[in-house]
Amino acid sequence: MTAAADQWRTELASWVIPDDILAAAPESPWGFPVDLFRVAEPSTADTPSRRRATDALPAGGSVLDVGCGGGAASLALVPPAGRLVGIDPSPGLLAEFAASADRAGVAHAQVLGAWPAAAPEVETADVVVCHHVTYNIPDLADFAHALTGKARHRVVIEMTDRHPMTSTNELWQRFHCLTRPTGPDATLAAAVLADAGIAATVERFERPARDIPRQVVVAATRRRLCLPADRDPEIDNLLGADHTFPSRATTCLWWDAH
Numbered sequence: 001m002t003a004a005a006d007q008w009r010t011e012l013a014s015w016v017i018p019d020d021i022l023a024a025a026p027e028s029p030w031g032f033p034v035d036l037f038r039v040a041e042p043s044t045a046d047t048p049s050r051r052r053a054t055d056a057l058p059a060g061g062s063v064l065d066v067g068c069g070g071g072a073a074s075l076a077l078v079p080p081a082g083r084l085v086g087i088d089p090s091p092g093l094l095a096e097f098a099a100s101a102d103r104a105g106v107a108h109a110q111v112l113g114a115w116p117a118a119a120p121e122v123e124t125a126d127v128v129v130c131h132h133v134t135y136n137i138p139d140l141a142d143f144a145h146a147l148t149g150k151a152r153h154r155v156v157i158e159m160t161d162r163h164p165m166t167s168t169n170e171l172w173q174r175f176h177c178l179t180r181p182t183g184p185d186a187t188l189a190a191a192v193l194a195d196a197g198i199a200a201t202v203e204r205f206e207r208p209a210r211d212i213p214r215q216v217v218v219a220a221t222r223r224r225l226c227l228p229a230d231r232d233p234e235i236d237n238l239l240g241a242d243h244t245f246p247s248r249a250t251t252c253l254w255w256d257a258h
């Protein structure tokens with residue numbers, strides 16, 4: 001393992017929540033709530049991630065969306081995309097993905113599983129997209145090589161510049177007197193890929209805000225903080241008026257498959 005890969009893994013592991021706080025949590029802080037990743041309307045924003053993917057897509061081409069959640073990354077590519085395959089370990093999110101793809105009138109398939117273990121179950125696609133998943137992946141090099149292995153033309157990763165949990169660090173200090181980590185970040189992810197022989201182009205941008213109801217953001221923040229629902233008004237008060245979940249400074253990492 002290279003120094004960057006080792007640092008990536010170590011910094012991710014540092015987000016562990018102390019046992020006493022976890023034991024007192026009414027709900028698991030680690031899940032991906034369906035209502036947070038629901039795609040009410042596919043985005044039409046002209047982001048580097050969308051542009052790099054559509055540039056490599058033939059008309060009616062196929063997209064593999066790894067860690068699809070509700071499908072935000074791939075639904076934004078219809079058209080030109082004509083077929084979407086979503087893979088995710090969450091059955092609830094896969095159902096959301098399927099419902100949104102139906103509404104968009106695009107052909108689709110779902111695979112229940114985690115990447116890269118489930119990679120052998122999916123077909124090769126013209127473009128592979130993977131948005132906001134990397135901070136869950138300790139072994140980023142293997143993960144990325146498996147993305148390349150299923151792409152006919154291009155891989156596009158999108159991630160926030162900073163670990164998404166950093167947006168709650170002040171709240172952790174306030175509610176639990178706990179100093180949380182700050183890394184890893186997108187710069188380190190790019191270094192891990194480079195060390196793995198993946199020459200990714202790095203583009204930074206400010207992603208548009210997602211239209212998420214305020215009470216959904218408050219509830220998700222409360223769950224992440226391991227607090228009960230009766231703390232919602234307090235959390236609502238502490239979150240800034242323009243709080244976004246996660247933050248918006250974003251990095252697109254893309255490379256061609258062959």
Ligand SMILES: C[S@@+](CC[C@H](N)C(=O)[O-])C[C@H]1O[C@@H](n2cnc3c(N)ncnc32)[C@H](O)[C@@H]1O
Pocket residue numbers: 032037066067068069070071072073087088089090093113114115116130131132133136137
């Ligand atoms: C922050 S959400 C992003 C969802 C979607 N890509 C988006 O941009 O809205 C992270 C997603 O990655 C999924 N996920 C986490 N670990 C994964 C893995 N090893 N393989 C595939 N998906 C994973 C989660 O279930 C969740 O749906």
